[in-house]
Amino acid sequence: MKGYGGSILHVDLGTGTISKEALPDEMVKKYLGGAGFAVRLLYDRSQPKHDAFDPSNPLIVTPGLFDGFGVPTGGKVVFCTKSPLTGLIGDSVMGGSIGSELKHAGYDALVITGRAKEPSYLLIDNDDVEIKDASDLWGSTVPVTAETVKEREGDVKVASIGPAGENLVRYACVDCDDRQAGRAGVGAVMGSKNLKAIAVRGTKDLVPHDPKALLDLSLEYIDKMTESSAYESDTKYGTGEFLEWINADRGVFPTRNWREGMFDERKEIDPYHWAPIYMKKNKACFSCSKPCGRLFTIDEGKFAGLAIDGIEYETLYSLGGVCGTGDIETVAKGNEICDYEGMDTISAGDAIGFAMDLYENGILTREETGGMDLNFGNSDAELRLLEMIAKREGLGDILADGVKMAAERIGKGADKYAVHVKGMEPPAYDVRGIKGMALAFMTSTRGACHLRTCAYALELTGKFWKFKDVDRFSSEGKGEEITDMEDLVVLYDALGVCKFSRGYFFAEGFTDVLKAVTGAEISEEELLTTGERINNLKQLYNLREGMTRQDYVLPEKITSVPIPEGESKGHLVTVEEMDKMLEDYFIARGWGPNSVPTREKLNELGIDF
Amino acid sequence: MAHAIVPFPEVCTGCRLCEMVCSVWHEDVFNTTKSRIRITKKGVRLDVPIVCTQGNACEQECAAVCPVDCIRVVEGTAIEVVEDECTGCEACIEACPFDCIWMKEDLATKCDLCHGDPMCVKFCPIQAVQYLDGSEGGVSEKWTEARRLSGGD
Numbered sequence: 001m002k003g004y005g006g007s008i009l010h011v012d013l014g015t016g017t018i019s020k021e022a023l024p025d026e027m028v029k030k031y032l033g034g035a036g037f038a039v040r041l042l043y044d045r046s047q048p049k050h051d052a053f054d055p056s057n058p059l060i061v062t063p064g065l066f067d068g069f070g071v072p073t074g075g076k077v078v079f080c081t082k083s084p085l086t087g088l089i090g091d092s093v094m095g096g097s098i099g100s101e102l103k104h105a106g107y108d109a110l111v112i113t114g115r116a117k118e119p120s121y122l123l124i125d126n127d128d129v130e131i132k133d134a135s136d137l138w139g140s141t142v143p144v145t146a147e148t149v150k151e152r153e154g155d156v157k158v159a160s161i162g163p164a165g166e167n168l169v170r171y172a173c174v175d176c177d178d179r180q181a182g183r184a185g186v187g188a189v190m191g192s193k194n195l196k197a198i199a200v201r202g203t204k205d206l207v208p209h210d211p212k213a214l215l216d217l218s219l220e221y222i223d224k225m226t227e228s229s230a231y232e233s234d235t236k237y238g239t240g241e242f243l244e245w246i247n248a249d250r251g252v253f254p255t256r257n258w259r260e261g262m263f264d265e266r267k268e269i270d271p272y273h274w275a276p277i278y279m280k281k282n283k284a285c286f287s288c289s290k291p292c293g294r295l296f297t298i299d300e301g302k303f304a305g306l307a308i309d310g311i312e313y314e315t316l317y318s319l320g321g322v323c324g325t326g327d328i329e330t331v332a333k334g335n336e337i338c339d340y341e342g343m344d345t346i347s348a349g350d351a352i353g354f355a356m357d358l359y360e361n362g363i364l365t366r367e368e369t370g371g372m373d374l375n376f377g378n379s380d381a382e383l384r385l386l387e388m389i390a391k392r393e394g395l396g397d398i399l400a401d402g403v404k405m406a407a408e409r410i411g412k413g414a415d416k417y418a419v420h421v422k423g424m425e426p427p428a429y430d431v432r433g434i435k436g437m438a439l440a441f442m443t444s445t446r447g448a449c450h451l452r453t454c455a456y457a458l459e460l461t462g463k464f465w466k467f468k469d470v471d472r473f474s475s476e477g478k479g480e481e482i483t484d485m486e487d488l489v490v491l492y493d494a495l496g497v498c499k500f501s502r503g504y505f506f507a508e509g510f511t512d513v514l515k516a517v518t519g520a521e522i523s524e525e526e527l528l529t530t531g532e533r534i535n536n537l538k539q540l541y542n543l544r545e546g547m548t549r550q551d552y553v554l555p556e557k558i559t560s561v562p563i564p565e566g567e568s569k570g571h572l573v574t575v576e577e578m579d580k581m582l583e584d585y586f587i588a589r590g591w592g593p594n595s596v597p598t599r600e601k602l603n604e605l606g607i608d609f
Numbered sequence: 610m611a612h613a614i615v616p617f618p619e620v621c622t623g624c625r626l627c628e629m630v631c632s633v634w635h636e637d638v639f640n641t642t643k644s645r646i647r648i649t650k651k652g653v654r655l656d657v658p659i660v661c662t663q664g665n666a667c668e669q670e671c672a673a674v675c676p677v678d679c680i681r682v683v684e685g686t687a688i689e690v691v692e693d694e695c696t697g698c699e700a701c702i703e704a705c706p707f708d709c710i711w712m713k714e715d716l717a718t719k720c721d722l723c724h725g726d727p728m729c730v731k732f733c734p735i736q737a738v739q740y741l742d743g744s745e746g747g748v749s750e751k752w753t754e755a756r757r758l759s760g761g762d
Contacts, residue, residue, distance in 0.1 A: 068639055070629035072732075097625065104640065143652065177623070178653045205638035215633060219731060226734045235735070282735060283653070284622035287629065289734055291622040295654060307653050 002209040003065060003518035004028065005103040005202075008041070011122060011129065013193050014055055014114030018129045023108050030606060033065035035493035036534045037109050038080035038091055043541045043609070045111055052084035052185070053168065053192040055115040061159075061198070062109045063099030064496010067287070068206045069214065069517050072221050073498035073505060075100060075287025079159075079181035081189040084170045085347070085402045086423040086447045088542045090184030093451070093493050095285020096176025101157040104202025116194040121160075123153060124200045134196040139163060141340040142175045149199050156199040162342025164390040165191035169400040171347035171425070175339065178309040179285055179293075182344040184424065184446050209519035217513050222289050224504040231290065235282055237271035238292045239313040239500070244270050250460055251566030252430040255321040256376045257353035258419045258555075261430040261563040265326030265377075269316045274328045283309045285498065292500060296332055303333050310335045317428030318349025323356060324376030334386055341390035350425035351399040351406065352385050357417045363410065370394045419555045422447035422547070432558055433568030434459045436470065436478045439581040442552045443482055445538040453485040454499050465506075473568075475577040479584025487531035494534060533605040536589075536597050540609050549595045552582055611686035613663035613743045614646065614720060614727055616755040621737035623648055623656030627729035634728045635721075643713045645720040646729050646738070649759035657759040658738050660729075661709045661720040663688055665743025666752040671701035671710055671719070680717075689721035707756050 001023065010019045031040050038060050047056040059081045066074035077099025083090025102110060105126045112122070116131060119138040123130045137145050145160040158176060165172035165187035172187030173180040181187075208214045225231055233241050247253045247262050255263040267273060278298065284291035298306040311331055319325065319334040338345045358364040359374035366373070370388075372381045372395075388396025398406045403425055407418040419426055424447025431438035436459045437450070444452040458464035458481070459472040465488065467481060488507060492499045495510060507524050515521055522530075554573055562572045586593055590601040602609065625648050628641040636643050646660040663686065672680040672688060679694035680701055690701075690710075697715040710719045720727075722740075730740045741748055 068629070070626060070633060070639060070732075072626065075624075147652070177650070203640065203642045205636075205640045207638050208633065211633050211637045215630060215728070218630070222732060222734060231734075280654075281620050282622045283656075284624035286624060287626055288622075288624045289626055289732060291624065291735060293622070297654075309653050 001028065002207055003069070004033070005106045005108045005206070007106050008109045008111060009107045009124070009129065010111045011131070012114040013112060013116040013120065013131060013195060016131055030530065030533060032494040032530055033108060034062050034076065034078045034496050035080070035091055035093070035490055036530065037062040038078045039089060039534055039537045039541060041109055041111055042080055042082070042089060043537055045113070046082065048544050049546060052082040052087065052189055055193065056113060057082045057189060059112040059186065059189050059193065060109060061099070061102065063103050065494060066513065066517060067496040068100035068103045069208055071218055071287065071497070071513060072225065072289040073287070073501040074496050075285055076493070076496040076498060078493060079174050079186040081186055082545065083184040083446060084168070084188050085185045087545055088422060088447065088547055089445050089538050090186055091446060091493070092173070092181035092183045092186050094174070094176060094179045094181040095288065095498070096157070096159060096179040097286040098157045098159045098176045098198065098200055099496065100286060101200040101202045103206055104204050105200055106202070106204055110198070112193065112195065115192065119194050119196055121149060121197040121199060122195065123156070124198070126201065126203060137196050138166060142342045143340065145197055146175070149197050153199050153201070156201045158197055158199045160197035161187040161190050162340060162390070164341040164343040167390065167392045167400070168192060169343050169389060169392065170402045170405070171344040172342050173344050175342060177286060178283070178339070180339070180344070183346065183449070187342050208517050210516045214513070214516035217516055221505055221509070225290050225501065228504055230503065234292055234500070235290060237275050238294055240271040240311065240316045243313065243316060244272065249567060250433065251563060251568035252433040252460070253317065253321055254426070254428060254430040256324045257322055257357040257417065258430065258557045259357070260565060261433060261568050262566040263321040263326070266321065268326050268328045269320040269331055278328070278332070288498065290501060298329060298332060301329065303329055306332060306336055308332060308336050308339055314428050315345040315349070318346045319382070322349050322353035323382050325379055325382060327379055330379035330383065333383055337383065337386045337390070341386070343390060346427055347402060347425040348386060348389060350419065351389065351403055352382055354403045354406070354417055354419065355385065355395065355399055358410065358414055361417065363412050363414050363417070364395070368395060416556050419557055420448060421554065422551050424448045429456045430563060430568065432563050432572045434472050435475045435573060435577065435581070436472065436481055438554060438558065438573045438578070439478045439482050439585060440485070442554060442578070442582065443486065443585055445535070445542055451499060452489060453482055454489050454502065455482060455485045458485065473571060475573070475581050477584070478581045479588040482585055483588040486535050487528050490531045490534050491527055494530070529605065533607060536602065536605055537607055539595070539597060540607070543596060549593070552595065554578055611663050611665065611743055612722070612740055613665050614660045614722065614730060615739050615741045615743070615748055615751045616658035616660060617737045617739065617751065618655070618657040618755050618758050620735055621648065621656040621658055622735055623650050626732045627658065627738055630728045630732045634723060643718065645718055647711070651760070655758055657755050659707070659709050659755060659759055660738065661688070662707060662749070662752045663720070663722070663743060666749040667706050670704040670706060674700045674704040676700060685722070685725050687720070687722040687724070690717045690719055692716050707752055708761060
């Protein structure tokens with residue numbers, strides 16, 4: 001089959017059983033690849049209601065359909081499992097080369113179940129698959145692990161976890177090529193399986209349907225990209241390029257654990273300030289011609305020698321604004337700790353901001369913080385706490401469970417300060433001033449997330465795709481908007497394309513590239529239906545795991561405390577607005593008011609369940 | 610001196626699009642083990658394009674040692690491997706001071722400049738590989754630098 005490796009690889013780490021099955025045509029037709037394959041396999045291969053750390057919980061790796069085909073920004077791979085943070089689907093997308101390598105080895109999906117008796121790594125060398133001893137690697141940081149496995153196995157691509165994954169930090173990530181499947185705790189599930197790394201060597205051909213057409217289309221996209229107005233600023237300043245605008249012009253940069261929507265001490269964490277000083281060159285995901293990453297180094301001072309791929313917008317928020325830290329070197333060091341220990345910078349920073357809020361409100365005492373003065377802006381405490389979370393020491397052990405569970409463990413009304421949806425800590429958009437995004441936080445199948453709709457850009461600029469004159473302060477019409485954006489955006493995760501290229505690489509363009517890669521003629525409309533199908537199946541999985549309508553709720557800070565200053569001053573999302581938007585959404589989705597897809601809808605989409 | 614693909618490791622992002630489009634342009638398949646340009650990556654700091662100097666920074670040792678004289682200019686200025694004549698003896702690989710000839714299954718393979726319109730350069734808007742006249746000032750040092758950075762001597 002053109003465009004695919006052709007097989008699904010199953011590995012049971014408990015029994016050591018390794019098996020392969022042919023990729024079913026039906027799955028290709030209905031789910032494309034990447035996030036589509038991931039949810040189909042998660043639904044079919046899980047034991048309902050088992051805990052995320054139960055050995056039966058599958059860890060699934062699925063390259064996007066375009067991954068490996070030289071499509072600019074099209075090198076993404078999905079890591080998917082039941083999230084230990086939310087108990088729901090945890091699908092996390094990264095730009096590491098392991099997805100393409102898997103395809104070259106012949107696999108469109110890797111499904112790992114069971115728990116190895118000893119620390120292990122998986123070696124996939126084309127047709128040969130082996131579970132190998134990793135006892136000496138246990139405890140190693142992410143980069144040391146990757147380098148050691150490469151030294152041992154030669155030319156392989158490596159995805160690995162750090163100590164945070166081993167210690168079951170519920171937002172531990174998986175890293176490959178300094179790129180992370182950051183969110184939802186996929187690295188913790190990997191750790192629970194005693195699996196330190198996955199090493200892949202794939203040397204088989206990937207055959208496109210029409211190589212000439214594919215090269216021409218890809219070149220067209222490169223031209224569109226480089227000619228677009230954002231190319232220069234995005235490559236120069238990265239994802240944080242609009243930090244000043246989000247603060248000053250829109251007032252929706254959540255600050256000090258969502259107390260404020262604007263960070264006064266933001267000057268130094270603005271890439272326009274730090275990029276010229278600390279950035280050595282651009283870094284890119286695999287297969288990307290629009291490098292928004294950067295090699296960030298510190299050459300002198302107490303962090304001399306630091307070298308990371310960063311710092312992303314979300315991290316400027318989580319390790320910066322949320323913790324009240326305006327010192328860029330602290331944010332960089334925190335970023336390095338997260339990358340080395342292997343944890344999501346968003347959830348980690350949010351957890352620390354939450355603890356600082358509790359401390360300032362007298363809920364956490366100095367005794368409980370281990371003697372640390374946890375006021376906002378205490379950089380040393382922030383960095384120390386990151387280490388403690390990774391190692392699950394003291395207060396770090398509590399915060400390693402995410403803010404929802406941490407609030408339950410702490411009690412004393414701590415839940416009032418816990419900002420999360422469905423257990424997932426939020427990204428850098430204060431949705432009190434972005435109503436559509438508030439709905440998107442609630443409807444996202446993995447909890448508070450900006451990447452299941454990317455509706456922040458649409459809402460903040462007022463236009464995108466078929467939408468125009470969108471009012472971010474209004475709760476009207478958001479149900480349809482978010483439904484349509486979810487069904488569009490999930491296609492990027494199925495095809496393996498970066499959402500950061502959605503300004504010029506878009507649904508109508510997908511059809512041509514898809515034909516050049518696979519030979520299949522699929523219309524834009526059919527593609528969007530596929531997106532809808534994938535999202536409905538994600539919903540079915542979540543419902544099966546016990547999610548109910550009651551889980552669609554925004555944190556108290558968003559529904560009862562207005563943004564105090566700036567361009568979004570006075571705004572919040574009332575409970576009435578929340579319910580109205582949800583009602584609109586369930587209607588737009590063709591679901592019942594209890595968030596359950598109707599039988600008619602599932603039949604219409606052809607979903608087997 | 611002839612035009613060639615010149616590496617600029619100081620801006621290379623490590624995306625490896627060059628490797629991918631090289632193989633599909635020449636072979637109609639994606640397979641970076643068949644590419645005529647390779648990116649060496651080391652840690653977070655180093656991404657280094659490795660590609661033939663076309664005689665600009667070497668003495669064309671590959672052509673000199675080839676026992677069947679199959680490494681030569683066929684058209685334009687690119688020194689290429691004439692696949693029909695290659696015996697796969699690997700002498701050129703041993704001889705290349707820049708380690709930029711590889712085995713593609715049973716035959717040697719190296720950059721042929723895509724007949725004067727190199728794909729890797731088109732797919733690199735960040736300009737980590739550029740198509741330049743090798744005799745220009747400072748250009749030949751770029752291959753030496755890439756060789757050094759990638760761990761060669």
